[in-house]
Amino acid sequence: MLVMVAAAFMGLMAVGLGTNELQSWLSYNYSYSEPVRFETLVDDEGHSLKMVHSQDIWVDPVYKFLDEFINVAQFVVGTLWVVFCFGLPGLLFYKNKLKKPLAELMSAADKISDNNLDFSVSYESSDEMGALCASFEKMRSQLEENNLEMWRQMDERKRLNAAFSHDLRTPLTVLKGQSEMILKYAPEGRMSMEKLLSTVETMQRHIIRLEKYTENMNQLQRLEDIQIEKKEIALSQLTAGMADCAGAVCGKEKVFELDCPEPEATVLLLDYEIFMQVFENLLSNGVRYAYKKFSASLNLKDGLLYLEVLDDGRGFSDKMLDNATKPFSSEAKGADEGGHFGIGLSICRILCEKHGGFIKVGNKNGGCVCAAFLVDESVV
Numbered sequence: 001m002l003v004m005v006a007a008a009f010m011g012l013m014a015v016g017l018g019t020n021e022l023q024s025w026l027s028y029n030y031s032y033s034e035p036v037r038f039e040t041l042v043d044d045e046g047h048s049l050k051m052v053h054s055q056d057i058w059v060d061p062v063y064k065f066l067d068e069f070i071n072v073a074q075f076v077v078g079t080l081w082v083v084f085c086f087g088l089p090g091l092l093f094y095k096n097k098l099k100k101p102l103a104e105l106m107s108a109a110d111k112i113s114d115n116n117l118d119f120s121v122s123y124e125s126s127d128e129m130g131a132l133c134a135s136f137e138k139m140r141s142q143l144e145e146n147n148l149e150m151w152r153q154m155d156e157r158k159r160l161n162a163a164f165s166h167d168l169r170t171p172l173t174v175l176k177g178q179s180e181m182i183l184k185y186a187p188e189g190r191m192s193m194e195k196l197l198s199t200v201e202t203m204q205r206h207i208i209r210l211e212k213y214t215e216n217m218n219q220l221q222r223l224e225d226i227q228i229e230k231k232e233i234a235l236s237q238l239t240a241g242m243a244d245c246a247g248a249v250c251g252k253e254k255v256f257e258l259d260c261p262e263p264e265a266t267v268l269l270l271d272y273e274i275f276m277q278v279f280e281n282l283l284s285n286g287v288r289y290a291y292k293k294f295s296a297s298l299n300l301k302d303g304l305l306y307l308e309v310l311d312d313g314r315g316f317s318d319k320m321l322d323n324a325t326k327p328f329s330s331e332a333k334g335a336d337e338g339g340h341f342g343i344g345l346s347i348c349r350i351l352c353e354k355h356g357g358f359i360k361v362g363n364k365n366g367g368c369v370c371a372a373f374l375v376d377e378s379v380v
Contacts, residue, residue, distance in 0.1 A: 011081040019074040101129040105136055117144040168213070171206040178203045228271050228354055230376070235298070236264035238272070242279055242296065249283050255293035256286075262300050269376035270305065274351050278359075278371050281344040282309040289313035289367055300375075304357060307371045315363035324361045325349040345369070 101123045108121050117140060123133035178199050185191040191199075239260050246256040279296070286294035290311035299306045316324060325345045345361065348371060352359045356374025361367070 011085065012078050015074055015078050015081065019070050022070055097127065097129065101125070101133050104133060108136060108140065112140065112143070117147060168210070171210050174206050175203055226274070226351070226354055228274065228356075230269045230271050232267050233270055233272055234264070235260065235262055235266040235268060238268065238270070238275070239264075239298065241272075241276060245276065245280060246283060246296070249280070249287055254287055254290050257293065257295040259295065259297040262298065266300070268305060270373060271355060274355055275305075275307070275373060278348045278351050278373075279307060279309075281348050282307070282369050282371065285309075285344060285367070285369070286311045294366075303375060305373045305375050307373070308368065309371075310364055310366060310368045312366045315365075315367045316361055321361060321363075325359055 104121055104123050108119065111117070111119055119140075121133050121137035121140060123130055125133075182191070182196065182199060186196060239258060243258055246258070250256045282296075286296075286309050290313050292312060294309065294311035294313075296307065296309045299308075325348070345359070348369075349359045352371050352373060357372035359369065359371045361369050
């Protein structure tokens with residue numbers, strides 16, 4: 001910038017000096033004047049005074065035209081020089097520094113407006129335009145990730161709705177058939193009281209099943225909006241809550257063991273409600289599939305709290321190992337068997353991922369589920 005200003009200033013000075021010299025030369029060659037005439041006067045005191053009487057100057061018409069032309073030319077040349085000093089470097093700067101990245105950014109903007117995110121903004125430079133292109137690429141990448149996540153959620157929602165509709169058909173069909181039978185035979189007295197009560201009981205069981213299923217579906221759809229709120233909690237308090245919950249669920253039918261080799265004074269930064277919701281789901285599965293006993297263990301490693309629940313049951317089948325954490329995956333013989341619909345581990349998976357962790361299923365002399373939660377290591 002300083003170089004351009006200096007060049008423009010020097011050029012304007014050169015033009016100004018050149019035109020002054022040219023005008024002086026024209027004035028000398030194209031203007032004429034008579035010799036100066038003097039007149040001598042005497043004042044009251046007798047002193048003589050010499051005064052200019054007159055001087056006639058003639059100017060050639062060519063000089064007037066050339067003088068006016070030079071003035072106009074001085075302005076035009078000065079303006080053109082300034083434009084040249086600032087325009088040429090600007091043009092070169094645009095061509096070498098701005099043209100390519102601007103074209104890249106405009107092309108990227110057009111593709112984004114057409115909902116096309118399958119591209120990349122590539123401009124290798126360490127200047128401001130390079131940083132701008134890198135920021136644009138970061139924005140495009142984030143948009144692509146957000147769109148993929150949105151499409152994933154839409155696909156999962158469609159699949160959940162399809163499964164919901166499919167599983168509703170059986171109880172609705174039963175209810176419809178039973179109600180039609182009552183309306184057809186009860187008014188005519190062709191249905192005994194025993195048969196009528198049996199039919200009503202069947203309808204009631206399926207109504208309860210529908211209520212449970214709807215409640216589970218509503219719960220599953222709300223999980224994506226859960227906000228994690230971590231608070232400090234002592235490990236001893238956490239294990240005490242787990243033991244109380246296990247005692248209420250297991251009763252005297254199954255034996256439950258809890259193992260925690262970590263120091264009881266350890267303090268965790270954890271969402272207690274989320275953790276207990278996952279534990280209760282895994283506990284329910286353990287009670288249902290264990291033959292005699294099941295156990296749970298807690299371990300801390302690399303900033304993660306691992307909750308492992310094992311049972312001495314038959315374990316997961318090969319099919320369930322791949323699909324256990326997907327919605328409506330269950331090995332129960334009937335969907336209404338115990339009111340289980342195969343969404344417990346799916347709920348656990350979503351909650352663990354919300355808490356920065358994960359969930360894995362496997363077999364260790366029975367079923368084994370490991371749930372991990374991200375905790376703040378600074379308070380562990």
